[in-house]
Amino acid sequence: MSVVVPECCDDLKRERGRCLFNKEELTNILDGGPKLTEKRRRIEKMLINTPELFDDVSPDYLSHEDRYSNELRKATQLMTTLEKNGFTYNDAVTTGTGLWLLMDGNPLSLHISMFLDTIKGQSNPQQLQEWLPLAEKFKIIGTYAQTELGHGTFVRGLETTATYDSTTKEFVLHSPTITATKWWPGALGKTSNHAVVMAQLYLGGKCYGPHIFMVQLRDLETHRTLPGIVVGEIGPRLGMNSNDNGFLQFNHHRIPLTNMFMKHSQVTEDGKYVKPLHSKLSYGTMVQTRVGIVYHASRELSRALIIAIRYSAVRHQSEMVPGDPEPQILDYQTQQYKLLPHLASFFALRFSARALLEVFIGTSAGLGSGKMNMLPELHALSSGLKAVATNDAVKGTDICRLACGGHGYLSSSNLPRIYTAIAAGITYEGENTVLFLQVARYLIKSFRASSQGQTLPFSVSYLRVQPPSSHAPLMSDRGLVDALGAGVRWMVGEAERRLQQLVDSGHSPHAAWNACSVHLVQCADAHTRYYICEQFVDAVSKLGETVSSGVHEVLRQLCRLYILHRVIQTAGILLRCGAVDGKALTSIEEEECHLLATLRIQAVSIVDAIDIKDVFLKSTLGAWDGNVYQRIYEEAQKSPLNKSDVTQGYYQYLRPLMKANL
Numbered sequence: 001m002s003v004v005v006p007e008c009c010d011d012l013k014r015e016r017g018r019c020l021f022n023k024e025e026l027t028n029i030l031d032g033g034p035k036l037t038e039k040r041r042r043i044e045k046m047l048i049n050t051p052e053l054f055d056d057v058s059p060d061y062l063s064h065e066d067r068y069s070n071e072l073r074k075a076t077q078l079m080t081t082l083e084k085n086g087f088t089y090n091d092a093v094t095t096g097t098g099l100w101l102l103m104d105g106n107p108l109s110l111h112i113s114m115f116l117d118t119i120k121g122q123s124n125p126q127q128l129q130e131w132l133p134l135a136e137k138f139k140i141i142g143t144y145a146q147t148e149l150g151h152g153t154f155v156r157g158l159e160t161t162a163t164y165d166s167t168t169k170e171f172v173l174h175s176p177t178i179t180a181t182k183w184w185p186g187a188l189g190k191t192s193n194h195a196v197v198m199a200q201l202y203l204g205g206k207c208y209g210p211h212i213f214m215v216q217l218r219d220l221e222t223h224r225t226l227p228g229i230v231v232g233e234i235g236p237r238l239g240m241n242s243n244d245n246g247f248l249q250f251n252h253h254r255i256p257l258t259n260m261f262m263k264h265s266q267v268t269e270d271g272k273y274v275k276p277l278h279s280k281l282s283y284g285t286m287v288q289t290r291v292g293i294v295y296h297a298s299r300e301l302s303r304a305l306i307i308a309i310r311y312s313a314v315r316h317q318s319e320m321v322p323g324d325p326e327p328q329i330l331d332y333q334t335q336q337y338k339l340l341p342h343l344a345s346f347f348a349l350r351f352s353a354r355a356l357l358e359v360f361i362g363t364s365a366g367l368g369s370g371k372m373n374m375l376p377e378l379h380a381l382s383s384g385l386k387a388v389a390t391n392d393a394v395k396g397t398d399i400c401r402l403a404c405g406g407h408g409y410l411s412s413s414n415l416p417r418i419y420t421a422i423a424a425g426i427t428y429e430g431e432n433t434v435l436f437l438q439v440a441r442y443l444i445k446s447f448r449a450s451s452q453g454q455t456l457p458f459s460v461s462y463l464r465v466q467p468p469s470s471h472a473p474l475m476s477d478r479g480l481v482d483a484l485g486a487g488v489r490w491m492v493g494e495a496e497r498r499l500q501q502l503v504d505s506g507h508s509p510h511a512a513w514n515a516c517s518v519h520l521v522q523c524a525d526a527h528t529r530y531y532i533c534e535q536f537v538d539a540v541s542k543l544g545e546t547v548s549s550g551v552h553e554v555l556r557q558l559c560r561l562y563i564l565h566r567v568i569q570t571a572g573i574l575l576r577c578g579a580v581d582g583k584a585l586t587s588i589e590e591e592e593c594h595l596l597a598t599l600r601i602q603a604v605s606i607v608d609a610i611d612i613k614d615v616f617l618k619s620t621l622g623a624w625d626g627n628v629y630q631r632i633y634e635e636a637q638k639s640p641l642n643k644s645d646v647t648q649g650y651y652q653y654l655r656p657l658m659k660a661n662l
């Protein structure tokens with residue numbers, strides 16, 4: 001396969017002719033710089049020229065087992081192709097290119113994400129030396145086995161035990177109940193021969209809480225399950241059925257002492273426990289994965305937006321003015337209102353993902369020198385952004401599907417697959433409500449600390465009890481973001497007041513917390529979105545100094561739309577706390593409608609700049625050339641039901657019914 005840019009249809013040609021900015025420049029910004037664009041394209045070109053990486057038959061027509069094997073074929077081919085061409089799995093992960101091909105939940109994704117990240121982040125030097133080369137060269141294949149049938153969210157409630165036997169210097173892993181069965185880990189069912197396993201550490205009869213262990217599950221030659229281990233696949237799910245999510249039970253299974261991950265906490269040969277510097281360091285892989293998921297969610301949302309916006313420029317329906325030709329559906333204001341705020345969200349998430357990555361890198365560097373003080377802020381930011389990014393990507397993807405009418409429901413649009421893949425992101429790696437409650441905990445603590453005169457970390461400094469008054473005019477970007485900040489401060493203050501009132505009236509702090517938790521989740525959501533607005537405004541203003549005016553104008557408009565939309569969504573709170581009045585809201589609503597019409601003109605060019613090629617979009621509706629109807633028709637011809645004119649089902653069931661005397 002070679003990269004050929006096809007002629008596009010007249011509608012898309014006209015749309016592209018109206019572009020007033022330099023697309024390549026916007027592409028570079030999204031990639032993180034021209035060098036990264038160039039690297040991504042080099043990898044993509046190499047992948048496109050490897051036909052084995054693509055599906056012969058749509059996976060929709062395959063059995064579960066064949067879907068799994070097909071995905072495994074592509075995943076292993078991807079790794080060898082990268083390796084042969086001087087790239088690593090990490091290049092495919094950081095540029096997103098590997099995920100385009102495989103992201104229906106592929107059997108190596110847990111290996112290249114959480115398994116490797118645990119080895120890198122939780123091993124002592126000897127363990128790192130032993131396991132990392134094996135895992136990086138795929139000599140061992142692993143997954144992250146934490147969740148059990150009985151517990152996913154509440155990690156401290158896990159039931160799998162790891163009991164130290166100092167006579168043999170081994171841990172005995174055991175699943176004492178049915179609910180202790182590990183359940184869900186990707187690639188656990190059939191692919192992995194190793195797993196990092198979260199289990200309750202027992203020393204001398206005392207429980208020291210969840211710790212991580214490296215466990216071999218299958219023989220490295222025969223791939224048969226080892227004695228003392230029961231492992232299998234959990235069956236079909238809403239989506240991601242080309243993966244082998246699995247279950248796992250231990251029956252007094254023994255592993256060496258050295259298989260406990262010992263970077264942060266240690267067990268000595270005689271069974272003494274050495275505490276970590278921070279009790280949650282063993283949750284590090286989860287934090288890192290949440291950071292990655294923010295990128296991942298924005299990428300999946302961008303695919304859905306490219307599909308829906310190109311389709312909306314090609315699809316003509318109804319009459320706007322009686323007797324006139326049918327307009328492109330993108331000309332309807334309601335269609336613009338469905339799609340363009342999500343386009344703005346994609347940019348907002350992309351800039352925030354980058355800011356979060358920097359916090360992650362900074363905090364990790366600090367941990368290396370024993371500094372734990374940034375950990376709570378990283379935990380709150382990564383939890384909040386993971387939750388907002390996946391919630392918005394799921395909602396945005398479904399709106400994209402709905403905006404494509406009936407054809408959006410076709411598998412060949414690729415929108416259902418994108419939706420089911422990203423929908424899992426709301427649940428995995430920390431269910432979103434639960435993560436928001438972690439953020440809320442941080443907000444309330446910060447608010448209280450500020451009341452006692454303490455200085456707050458940067459992401460919550462706007463919550464301080466006496467903030468400086470905003471000097472920016474209300475209707476400027478900064479003024480509206482300040483108004484949103486005032487709204488969050490009011491919400492958090494109100495939550496704190498309600499909590500205190502309940503405690504004062506005799507409720508326990510925990511009961512009070514539960515009684516306020518709906519409001520607390522709203523605080524966490526609003527705080528995270530305020531952070532996103534800040535990152536978006538900062539990024540656009542910084543870029544202003546370096547980019548061309550056309551690109552800057554588009555980014556400014558998208559940022560403005562994001563903020564206006566957010567103010568309208570939060571109108572109730574902002575009115576209650578006096579940050580805006582009714583008159584301001586009316587003019588914000590009018591401005592939003594005006595901005596929709598302005599952005600509509602360049603919408604196709606903006607999604608073109610995201611630069612995802614047809615082979616990766618995999619959509620009949622979203623291809624570059626806009627040849628939608630021909631593609632839909634051709635895809636339908638591939639249905640196995642069309643192989644014969646009369647199906648077996650007719651002879652077996654329909655004909656007998658028609659012949660019966662009913």
Ligand SMILES: CCCCCCCCCCCCCCCCCCCCC/C=C/C(=O)SCCNC(=O)CCNC(=O)[C@H](O)C(C)(C)COP(=O)(O)OP(=O)(O)OC[C@H]1O[C@@H](n2cnc3c(N)ncnc32)[C@H](O)[C@@H]1OP(=O)(O)O
Pocket residue numbers: 031032036093094095109110113144146147152153154155156186280283284286287289291292293295296357375376379427428429430431434438441442445
């Ligand atoms: C331009 C360049 C581009 C470069 C791009 C690079 C980016 C790379 C992008 C690549 C993309 C790749 C990523 C793709 C991802 C897609 C594939 C992912 C596949 C994922 C498959 C799914 C896997 C899983 O689901 S694994 C299982 C996950 N499970 C969970 O998440 C469980 C959730 N539960 C918990 O985390 C905890 O139980 C919790 C936090 C809810 C409660 O814990 P607790 O122990 O009960 O604690 P608690 O009492 O509530 O709090 C005590 C105290 O501790 C603090 N705390 C809690 N957690 C942490 C933490 N992690 N860190 C720091 N502190 C923590 C908590 O706040 C409390 O503090 P105090 O209030 O001070 O007491």
Ligand SMILES: Cc1cc2nc3c(=O)[nH]c(=O)nc-3n(C[C@H](O)[C@H](O)[C@H](O)COP(=O)(O)OP(=O)(O)OC[C@H]3O[C@@H](n4cnc5c(N)ncnc54)[C@H](O)[C@@H]3O)c2cc1C
Pocket residue numbers: 110143144145146147150151152153154183184185186240245424427428429430431433434437
């Ligand atoms: C596709 C997929 C892949 C996965 N891959 C892996 C993997 O590779 N490895 C792995 O270990 N796990 C994996 N998981 C498991 C995943 O991490 C858990 O499902 C997730 O953490 C949620 O936990 P749970 O299922 O126990 O949900 P629950 O916690 O039972 O949630 C059910 C409901 O209870 C609510 N709830 C729970 N606790 C609270 C609380 N404290 N306050 C308020 N409400 C609460 C939740 O908000 C939710 O509405 C995967 C899951 C999926 C769907």
